[in-house]
Amino acid sequence: MLEFKIFSNKKRKKVAVKGFLFFLFTLMINCSAYQTMSLKNGDLLFVTAKETGLSGAINNVTQKQKTASFDHIGILQKEGHTIFVLHAAPKGGSQKQSLKDFIKDQEEDGQKVVVYRLKPEYxxxxxxxxxxxxxxxxxxxxxxxxxxxxxxxxxxxIERAFREEHIFKLEPMTFIDPKTGKTNTFWEEFYTKKGLKVPEGEPGCNPNGLAGSDKLERIQEF
Known part of the structure; x- marks a missing residue:
């Protein structure tokens, strides 16, 4: 009789654990589905920056918000039940990628995706x-x-995509390290290898600058 009770308790625990895991799995799926459903055509997907390499170098000279740092951006397009991200990336150039693959690529690099949306009037x-x-x-x-x-x-x-409506604007680029007041070493070496002069002050844009626009509002994070 005692052995039967012990066996029953173990069995109940296993059932309880399986039930809890199933609940978590279902919750994750529902949360993911809700996030996708809440997306709108034209939403902007910003990718958080890494601390090293090209990503870190971009962020070093462009970060404007202490709570946010980005090194990539794309625009979302909904076609029926299918969602795509239009963006320009080192691998593939200007492309149309499924949202699922876009997010997967960022997660594999240890980066997150944050959704911003144009305010109603824009x-x-x-x-x-x-x-x-x-x-x-x-x-x-x-x-x-x-x-x-x-x-x-x-x-x-992205700036070009919205240029006709003047949503974003080009600004003088800077490659100065705010900590030293001198040209960031990464960028100095980067342009030297290309045989080019660092384009300090030339017109351009960057993900952090776009994210800082007062025409946008932060919506959610994947």
Missing amino acids: QKAIPTAVERANSMLGKPYNFNYILDESSYYCSDF
Whole structure:
């Protein structure tokens, strides 16, 4: 009789654990589904910056908000029940990628995706921006980060998409390390290897600058 009770208790514990795990799994799926359903056409997906490499170098000279640092951005397009991200990336250039694959790529690199949305009074800019973004697909990535018409980098791609509605604006670029007051070592070496002069002061844009726009509001984080 005692052995039967011990066996029954173990069995109940196993059932309870399995039930709890199933509950967590279901909760995760529902949360993910809710996040996706709450997305809107034209939402902007910002990718958090790493602390090292190119990502860290971009953030070092562009971060404006203490609570947020980004090194990549894309614009969301909904087509029926399918969701895509239009963006310019080093791998693939200007492209149209499924939201699932876009998020997976960031997670594999240990980065998160934060959703921003244009405030209601600027929503009218979205149809034209999405159309414009689609027209720029297929162009190579701009590895020099100096504006031209034949290739785009991530924030450049988004600024151009919204240019007709003047949602964002180009600003003088800086490659100065705020801690030293001198050109960031990474960028100095980066442009030296390319045989180019550091484009200090030339017009451009960056993900942190776009995220700091007063025309946007932060919505959620994946």
